Amino acid sequence: MRRLRLSFGVVLAGLWGAAGAASAMEAGTGDPVRGGELWAQQCAMCHALSPAAEEGLGPHLADLIGRPVAGVEGYAGYSEALRALAGQGAVWDVERLRAFLRAPYREVPGTRMGFGGLDSASDTDHLIAFLTEAGPDASTAESGFRVPREVLAIEGETDWGEFLAAECSTCHRRDGSADGIPAITGWDTRSFVTVMHAYREKVRPNPTMQTIAARLSDEEIAALAAYFATLERAPH
Amino acid sequence: MTVRRRAVLGGLAAGAGLLAAPAALGQGRPQVVVVGGGSGGATAARYLAMQSNGALDVTLVEPSRRYYTCYFSNLYLGGFWPFEDLAHSYAALASRHGINVLHDWAIGVDRDARTVTLAGGATLPYDRLVLSPGIDFVEGSVPGWDIAAHGRMPHAYKPGTQTALLRAQVEAMPEGGVYAMVAPPNPYRCPPGPYERISMVAHVLSEQNPTAKILIADPKESFSKQALFEEGWNRHYPGMIERVGPDFGGDVVEVDPEAMTLAIDGVVEQVDVCNVIPAQKAGRIAELAGLTDAAGWVPIDAFTMKSQADPEIFVLGDASIAGDMPKSGFSANSQAKVAVNVIRHELLDSRLFPARYANTCWSLIATEDGVKVGASYEPTEERIATVDSFISQTGESAELRAETFRESIGWYNGIVADMFT
Ligand SMILES: Cc1cc2nc3c(=O)[nH]c(=O)nc-3n(C[C@H](O)[C@H](O)[C@H](O)COP(=O)(O)OP(=O)(O)OC[C@H]3O[C@@H](n4cnc5c(N)ncnc54)[C@H](O)[C@@H]3O)c2cc1C
Numbered sequence: 001m002r003r004l005r006l007s008f009g010v011v012l013a014g015l016w017g018a019a020g021a022a023s024a025m026e027a028g029t030g031d032p033v034r035g036g037e038l039w040a041q042q043c044a045m046c047h048a049l050s051p052a053a054e055e056g057l058g059p060h061l062a063d064l065i066g067r068p069v070a071g072v073e074g075y076a077g078y079s080e081a082l083r084a085l086a087g088q089g090a091v092w093d094v095e096r097l098r099a100f101l102r103a104p105y106r107e108v109p110g111t112r113m114g115f116g117g118l119d120s121a122s123d124t125d126h127l128i129a130f131l132t133e134a135g136p137d138a139s140t141a142e143s144g145f146r147v148p149r150e151v152l153a154i155e156g157e158t159d160w161g162e163f164l165a166a167e168c169s170t171c172h173r174r175d176g177s178a179d180g181i182p183a184i185t186g187w188d189t190r191s192f193v194t195v196m197h198a199y200r201e202k203v204r205p206n207p208t209m210q211t212i213a214a215r216l217s218d219e220e221i222a223a224l225a226a227y228f229a230t231l232e233r234a235p236h
Numbered sequence: 237m238t239v240r241r242r243a244v245l246g247g248l249a250a251g252a253g254l255l256a257a258p259a260a261l262g263q264g265r266p267q268v269v270v271v272g273g274g275s276g277g278a279t280a281a282r283y284l285a286m287q288s289n290g291a292l293d294v295t296l297v298e299p300s301r302r303y304y305t306c307y308f309s310n311l312y313l314g315g316f317w318p319f320e321d322l323a324h325s326y327a328a329l330a331s332r333h334g335i336n337v338l339h340d341w342a343i344g345v346d347r348d349a350r351t352v353t354l355a356g357g358a359t360l361p362y363d364r365l366v367l368s369p370g371i372d373f374v375e376g377s378v379p380g381w382d383i384a385a386h387g388r389m390p391h392a393y394k395p396g397t398q399t400a401l402l403r404a405q406v407e408a409m410p411e412g413g414v415y416a417m418v419a420p421p422n423p424y425r426c427p428p429g430p431y432e433r434i435s436m437v438a439h440v441l442s443e444q445n446p447t448a449k450i451l452i453a454d455p456k457e458s459f460s461k462q463a464l465f466e467e468g469w470n471r472h473y474p475g476m477i478e479r480v481g482p483d484f485g486g487d488v489v490e491v492d493p494e495a496m497t498l499a500i501d502g503v504v505e506q507v508d509v510c511n512v513i514p515a516q517k518a519g520r521i522a523e524l525a526g527l528t529d530a531a532g533w534v535p536i537d538a539f540t541m542k543s544q545a546d547p548e549i550f551v552l553g554d555a556s557i558a559g560d561m562p563k564s565g566f567s568a569n570s571q572a573k574v575a576v577n578v579i580r581h582e583l584l585d586s587r588l589f590p591a592r593y594a595n596t597c598w599s600l601i602a603t604e605d606g607v608k609v610g611a612s613y614e615p616t617e618e619r620i621a622t623v624d625s626f627i628s629q630t631g632e633s634a635e636l637r638a639e640t641f642r643e644s645i646g647w648y649n650g651i652v653a654d655m656f657t
Contacts, residue, residue, distance in 0.1 A: 102635070105642060116639040163589045166283065166573040170566060170594075171650040175657075181646025207626035208596050208643075211612050214624050215592070 030122075035130025038123055041203055042115065045145055045194050057191035058113060064131050067092050081110030097131075098124050105180065112233075114182030114195075116206075145204075147197045152190055154222040161227025164220055167212065168228075176233050186233035192225035265293040266583040269352050269362040271342040271521055273298030273326060276368030276552030276568035278655040283576040285333035291584050295336040295360055296329060297352065303656070304395035306426065307565050308648055311600055313392075313403050314436030322395065324656045332657075342369075345525035347546055364579050367527070367534075367543075368552040368568060369519025370394070371425050374532065377515035378418055378491060385493040389510040392433075393425065405509045406437055412447040413508035416498045418489055419454040420513045423533070425554045425563040427460035428609070430513055432599040435465065438473040439602055451507070452479040453500050455487035460562075461599060461609055467630045468601035518555035525549065533557045538615035539591050541575040550575040558593075559619030560611070567595045569651055591615050598644035604634070606641030 039049075046057040059072040070078040070086035078086075085108065090096065100107045101124045103117045118124050165174075168184065176185035184192070198204040199213035200221075216224070270281045273296050281296040288294075302323045311317035330337045338360075344353040345365065352360045373391065375382065381389060392402040406415060415437055419430045434450060441448040459465075469477050480486040485501020491510055498505050517523075517532025527534045527543045534551040535544040538559060543549045552575060553568030561567045574591040581588040596610030611625035628640060 103638075116642070117635065119633050119635050159587065160589065162287075163577060163587075167570065167592065167594055169650070169654045170569050171596075171647045173650050173653050175653070179646050179649060180642035180644070181650060208608065208610055211610060211624045211626050212594060215612055215614075 030125030030127070030129030032126070032129040032133045034123075035126035035128070038118070038127045039130055040145065042118070042205075043127075045198050045204065046114075046191060057187060057195075061131065064092055065094065065097070065128075069096075077112060079108070079110050079112045081108045094128060097128060101127060112178075112183065114184070145194065145198045145201070147194050151197070151218050152193055154193075154218055156189065156219070156222035156224065156226030158223070158226045158230060160220070161223035161225070164216075164224050165227050168224070171208075174231055176231065183233065184228050185231035187225070187228060189222070189225040189229050192228060193221055196221045196224070265291060266363045267293045267295070267361060268364045268366065268579060268583070269360050270294065270296045270366040270368070271298075271352065272368040272370060272519065272553075273300070273303055273329075273337070274368060274370055274553065274568070275565035275651070275655065276554075276572045277366065278303065278326075278329065279569045279572035280366045280368065280550075280552060280576055281335050282329055282333055282655060283573060284579065285329075285335050287576065288580055288584060288586075290334065292580075293336075294334075295338060296326070297338050297340055297342050297354060297360070298326065299339060299341050300396075301326070301339055304399070305565070305648075305652065306393070306395045306429070307651075309392070309395050309399040310429065310433045310436045312399060313406065313433060314439045314600065316436075316600065316603075319400060322399075324652050326656070328657050342521050343524070345521070345549075347525065347549070350548065363548070363583060365549045366552060366572075366575060366579075367519075367522055367525065367549060367555060368572070369521045369555055371516040371518065371554045371563075372520050374515040374517050377421075378489060378512050380491040381418075381493065381512045381514065385491075385512075388493040388496070389491060389512045391513055392511060393420075393429075393513050393516075402509070402511060406440055407444070409441070409445055409448055409508045411445055412449075413445070414449050414451055414505065415441070415509045415511070416451045416453070416505065416507040417511045418491065418498070418513060419452055419456065419459075419486075421455045421487075421515050423563060424513070424516045426597070427562050427564075428465075428597055428599045431459055431461065431465045432601075433511070434477060435468060435472075435599070435601045438469065438476050442473050442476065446476075448476070450477045451498070451505065452477070453486045453489045453498065454479055454481050457482060460597075461607060461627065463630055464607045464628055465599075465601060468605060468607075472602040472605070516554075518551075522551060522555045527551060529557070538618075538620045540578045541571050541591075542578070550579065557619075559613070560622040561593060561595055561613055561620050562597065564595055564597050565651060566597065566647075567593070569654060570594050593620055596647070598640065598647060600641060600644070604638040604641050606637055606639075606644050607632075608640055608644070 048056050048060040049062055059075040069090040069092055070082040101118050104111050104113050104115055171181045172184045176183045196213050199209040202210050268284055270277045281294050284292055285294045302325055304322045308317045309322055312319055326337045329335045341355040342352050343355050350362050390398045390402045392398040438450055480500055488501045490499045496507055498507050498510055518528050518534050522528050522534050527545050529535055534556050536551055536556045537544055541550045541552055543551050552571045554563040570593045577589055580586040593613040596608055598606055598608045600606050607628035609627040612623045613620045614623050
């Protein structure tokens with residue numbers, strides 16, 4: 001606990017405080033190429049890099065560094081927690097982003113982002129380097145995991161999905177609340193299907209989800225997506 | 237089906253006077269009785285009611301007014317989880333889902349008449365019966381110990397007051413004292429449970445009583461997540477924990493609760509706490525129903541969770557022989573959903589889906605040092621068999637371990653919501 005608390009809070013804040021401006025840390029020592037790989041594995045299922053891209057589960061991250069928190073107009077999925085931060089005028093500067101990417105649930109309790117955090121400070125540097133370079137319009141850099149169109153087009157059967165969902169409900173709550181395990185209610189089916197396929201192909205980490213997804217057929221994933229889309233997101 | 241139900245109701249009318257009110261309400265609706273309101277039973281009752289929209293008459297028989305989970309009881313011992321948060325009420329099952337919750341003991345099952353007898357005197361007719369009574373201890377499995385000794389040498393393997401007692405005993409240990417555990421032989425509930433408990437006790441002792449020692453007498457060659465636990469013990473609690481396996485007599489123990497001694501292969505140790513976790517068998521009602529095998533567990537059909545001895549009785553959770561699945565709350569919850577699907581199909585003609593099972597067991601080794609092991613399973617003719625499995629690795633980063641710990645909290649809140657809300 002002590003070691004973690006230090007590395008997440010005190011030490012980082014202390015260092016940056018000493019360095020003066022957060023901008024001094026910009027891009028830092030990160031490798032944008034490695035960051036691009038991380039982006040493809042961990043972020044691109046839900047986020048686009050271009051404002052022009054089709055809306056994903058999360059907001060687009062074009063020109064993220066320096067952007068106001070919860071600042072994409074027209075994106076409806078922000079949590080109350082992020083909106084509250086935005087209300088205080090918070091901006092996605094490097095310092096905030098670093099802390100957030102390491103431990104999203106801790107930095108912003110109540111965030112809807114279904115991601116547990118990057119494993120190391122160096123990965124965080126790499127990803128930030130990538131996001132910094134990606135800049136205002138980097139749709140070409142987007143190399144995320146893609147599910148074939150015909151698979152995305154499968155119509156899921158909701159009653160089958162409801163049966164299969166019983167397996168999910170041991171951990172993921174049907175009322176959409178979340179703590180330590182992300183909420184999966186009210187997602188659009190395309191995002192749900194993409195994420196589950198990414199687990200099945202072991203592109204997304206987390207062995208529990210990889211094992212669950214491994215034996216789901218395309219039709220079963222579609223059925224689950226259809227069922228969970230009928231449930232409401234948590235009222236935050 | 238109709239014929240059979242009429243027969244049941246006829247039988248009821250004949251036995252006038254033994255009717256509890258809930259059964260009377262159920263006229264015309266198929267009746268399902270669930271015995272045991274734990275991981276398997278509460279899940280089964282809730283899903284039966286929730287997914288049948290009132291078409292089933294569901295009765296849950298459970299003596300306790302609140303269910304204390306075994307899961308996270310070790311975290312309570314370690315000071316990571318409040319005792320109150322282990323307790324869960326049956327109120328929502330009754331008020332929200334219309335389940336008849338009867339706080340009573342089932343003391344007999346008449347399989348020919350298809351009735352369950354309760355200690356309070358009622359007789360409940362059923363079309364389908366679900367038994368999820370958890371475990372009982374095998375008498376005489378630890379020489380010198382019997383259930384009357386659990387005040388001095390707690391098992392803390394059925395939850396609630398026993399867990400609180402064990403914690404009080406740990407806190408009262410003299411400086412440099414000895415905490416002993418008699419670990420159980422296979423099979424038993426929660427394979428990593430004793431070793432997570434050792435971790436949590438070591439955590440408390442390393443902060444409050446760092447010269448204290450922990451001694452484990454273990455009849456098993458090896459145990460669940462052993463490499464992960466041993467790595468963690470060496471790192472977090474060096475020199476504190478000693479485990480005596482069967483090679484050195486860990487399987488030949490005797491205790492004396494009056495003298496507070498533990499003898500391992502004849503060598504007598506004076507100890508300050510002695511946590512005796514005896515050998516286990518299915519909860520007694522399964523035996524009374526005539527469903528258990530020679531070892532005391534219930535053979536089941538892997539496709540349905542039906543007892544092999546009686547197609548109208550489903551046996552869930554620890555009491556069942558669930559093949560490759562460990563005896564865990566997660567497993568019991570998963571099995572309940574398979575049984576519910578079959579029961580709804582048989583009684584209400586709903587769609588039957590192929591059975592599938594899953595389990596993940598998280599354990600906490602030290603502050604924010606969480607690990608997990610899990611698998612997916614499918615039924616085969618012989619048993620419930622593993623499809624795919626995973627386990628945390630030694631040498632993982634502190635961040636990943638912390639993330640795994642947070643995940644376990646999400647799981648805890650998830651499963652109790654899946655049982656009780
Ligand atoms: C220390 C410890 C830690 C654990 N940690 C975990 C964990 O982290 N994750 C996990 O998945 N599992 C864990 N488990 C295992 C888990 O608690 C059990 O496997 C699970 O509860 C089994 O469910 P069940 O329905 O078979 O029995 P239980 O949950 O024990 O429920 C049985 C219920 O039946 C009732 N009952 C018994 N007989 C009768 C009768 N005759 N009439 C009426 N009611 C009756 C009992 O009062 C009880 O409420 C742990 C266990 C222990 C001891």
